[in-house]
Amino acid sequence: MIIAGTLLLPDTDSERPGVRLAQGWLRTEGGRIVEVHEGGLPASFDLGGDGHLISPGFIDTHMHLPQFDLIGAHGMSLLDWLDQVTFPNEARWADPDYALTMTERVIDQLLSVGTTSFVGYATVHHEATKRALDCCARRGLRAVVGQVLIDQEAPDSMLRDADECIAETELLLNDWPSHPEQRTPGNRVSTAVTPRFAITCSEGLLKAAGDLAKKHDAYIQTHLAEMLPELEAVAKLHGGPDYTSVYHRAGLLSPRTLLGHCIYLSDNERRLIAETSSVAAHCPTANSFLRSGTMNREQLSGAGITLSLGSDIGGGYERSMVRVARSMIEATLHAQCLAPSASESWWQATAGNADALGWPGTGRIQENAEADLVVIQPDIRWQTAHNPLGMVMFAWDDRWVNATVVNGEVAYSQ
Ligand SMILES: [Zn+2]
Structure with a gap:
């Protein structure tokens, strides 16, 4: 062609x-x-x-497949929004057929805005995650999709037994490995170890997730320091010295780790992220929509942290990565940082995101x-x-x- x-x-x-x-x-x-x-x-x-x-093609490095149907639920802060809107929607993925038809629908939307690759969260449901992975492979996308790990601080519909969901994630890792040489030729889909965030995961689950990811050298995706009440809750549940150390202790920081948001970080936390070569996924539209705060890109990249860019649908409301990149420029201006040019922003949404994911040929x-x-x-x-x-x-x-x-x-x- x-x-x-x-x-x-x-x-x-x-x-x-x-x-x-x-x-x-x-x-x-x-x-x-x-x-x-x-x-x-x-x-x-x-x-x-x-x-x-x-x-x-555009690459979205942070989004939630089951949340495309809840875009625009505004007026809440993160924790209320999770309880009132997000978890009830994600519970619908208990039905694997529903998950499959929804994934098809989401892929149609992604392609219509030029997104050809993404890293995303499914839900706590194993069969639903399998259907989503199958669907991405059949449609030809380059994708990383993970079964969400939750064993505490969530509604009953979202709670899973830690051992059981780790075993299920391992089954997915066997079928959808992170390393291209372990996949069948032409298959561009992998799974990721996906602890949702420190609030909804016990210390034991986080540690098991870290061990599993290490065993398979797998992608890891989670959320970090999105808003201040979250930091307080994490400190109460997991102790100190800070949020990032909770993941570090569990072995969850690696060059294959994508940390969504990274707004409220101390010098020590930025150092940990840089030293482990973990990636900070900037989600500017979600940060403004949920009034979480503004990521300081300059401060993070100045600390040696690799940045990526994500829509974070449905906390984020933009499906188009061009508009997410535009919001990145605007957010950077608001943070009084040196704003990236259109050229650099376009690079971020394409090759920059690919590089952050270790995809030099994408x-x-x-x-x-x-x-x-x-x-x-x-x-x-x-x-x-x-x-x-x-x-x-x-x-x-x-x-x-x-x-x-x-x-x-x-x-x-x-
Ligand atoms: Zn997210």
Whole structure:
């Protein structure tokens, strides 16, 4: 397949990572990008054209599959929102058929906004998580989906026996390992060890989760320091010296660990996260929606922490990673930090997120990279704008997504 237009290529010349615009075309074959050419458009092509932008597919590094049906439940703080809205919705995944049809629905939505990869939470339900993993593999996405671990401080419908849910997670790890060489060729789906957060996990469950992740060198996803009342509750349940140490003691910090939010951290905590090469997932839309606070990106990256970006649906309300990236710029401005450029923000939502996940061949337009691509057709005069990519990002309209290519196949087309 030949795709032509203005390519968003890796910018290797500037000091900070980013993307650059260049007219040209690319050819895909067998799920890979096999040729990339800058210059005039070819005489014939399959997708794109003059005025089209060709971007790597977007990567969402923090979201909750069962929460797409509760977007917009505003006016509550995190802990009330969990009890009143989130847990009742997640309880519906006790029915695996429901989980499957919902996952299909969510994937349709992701593709329509150009998201081709994601890291997400399922629920405490094993069968439902299996269906979600199967569905992602069948639809061709690159995804990491985990069964949520909860054994305390939650409604009965969400509570699980610690040993049982650890055993179930191990079954998933055997079928959906984190290492590509352990997976069947072409399968781009893994599971993650997924303790929801320290409040809803006993010390024993956290430790078992850490041991299990270490045994399988698996991805880990959890939440950390999203809001102040959460910090107080964690201190009461798990003791000191701080929230991050609770995960560190349990062996849950590793280069494969994604920590959602990371708003309220001490110097010691930032040091622990940096030393263990764990990743802090910035979720700007959820942070503002639940009035949790503002992540200080500069402070975290200054401490040597790798950052990623996530929608955190449904605490976050934006499905489009372009709009999440835009919110990241706005949040950074509010935190009085140096705001990333549109180029750097676009890089973050694509190659930057891929790098944070250890996926060097994803999220970028270059030879031999995975053919996950978005064909974008803006209806504004972006090409002659003062800041073309800034215009595309801030004027963004989901209707501009003309086609989404996943693993070399057109998976969505208008
Ligand atoms: Zn979350």
